[in-house]
Amino acid sequence: MRILVMSDTHGDATVIERVVQHEQDVDAVFHCGDSELSFGATEFRNMYKVRGNCDYDKQFADDVIAEIDGQTIYMTHGHLYNVKTTLLPLSYRSAEVSANIVLFGHSHLLGAELIDDTLFVNPGSLRLPRGRKEKSYAIIEFDGAKWQVTFKTDTHENISQTSFSIF
Numbered sequence: 415m416r417i418l419v420m421s422d423t424h425g426d427a428t429v430i431e432r433v434v435q436h437e438q439d440v441d442a443v444f445h446c447g448d449s450e451l452s453f454g455a456t457e458f459r460n461m462y463k464v465r466g467n468c469d470y471d472k473q474f475a476d477d478v479i480a481e482i483d484g485q486t487i488y489m490t491h492g493h494l495y496n497v498k499t500t501l502l503p504l505s506y507r508s509a510e511v512s513a514n515i516v517l518f519g520h521s522h523l524l525g526a527e528l529i530d531d532t533l534f535v536n537p538g539s540l541r542l543p544r545g546r547k548e549k550s551y552a553i554i555e556f557d558g559a560k561w562q563v564t565f566k567t568d569t570h571e572n573i574s575q576t577s578f579s580i581f
Contacts, residue, residue: 415483420551421446421491421519422539424468429540429568430457433551436570440553442482446519446537447474447491466491466519479511485556488513492520492536501527501534508532515554524550526563528578533561540568548573 418440423430427449434443434457447466451457453473465474469491477490488511495504498521508516509530516534523545524538538550549568554561559580565573 415485415554415556416440417482417487417554418443418551419446419517419535419537419554420444420540421537422448422466422522422541423450424448424539424541425450426541427451427455427457429549433540433568433570434461437551437553442480442487444478444480444487444489444517446489446517448519462487462489464489464491467493477507479513483556485514486512487515487517489517492518497521497536501529504534505529505532508534524552524565524573526552526565526576526578528561531580533563533578535563538565546573 418437443461445463447464448468450468453471462478462480464478465476480487488508497518518536522539522543526535535552537552540549543549550565553564561578564575
């Protein structure tokens with residue numbers, strides 16, 4: 415499994431298109447909210463997407479659950495779960511839906527961690543990053559035994575890579 419995750423593009427539709435065109439070898443594409451685009455925007459074709467606190471189109475859902483290659487993926491923007499201060503409410507929700515992967519944004523801070531065998535990933539922001547200067551997105555790969563999360567810049571250069579083994 416290989417998925418592309420982005421968030422917090424805040425009105426920059428061209429960066430969505432550039433990243434999707436560059437990362438074509440993926441099983442799915444996820445946008446964690448705050449696109450500030452309409453739900454039906456052409457940049458969103460064939461993409462899972464959720465509403466962020468800056469998205470006003472009521473067609474967006476607050477969260478999405480998807481299954482890809484036997485992995486349950488839960489995605490939300492994060493503002494409804496207080497992710498700027500703690501992941502605890504989000505971890506409770508992920509347990510309720512038996513998620514293997516949790517995708518979220520909102521804080522504009524990239525990061526990945528494994529909590530109780532569930533992978534939590536925030537891809538950062540492709541428009542207004544915090545905590546570092548690089549605008550970012552994430553590629554998540556799973557081979558059945560190991561998660562690999564690669565963070566990339568908006569120009570597709572690697573920022574960092576983290577692996578988590580599943581036992």
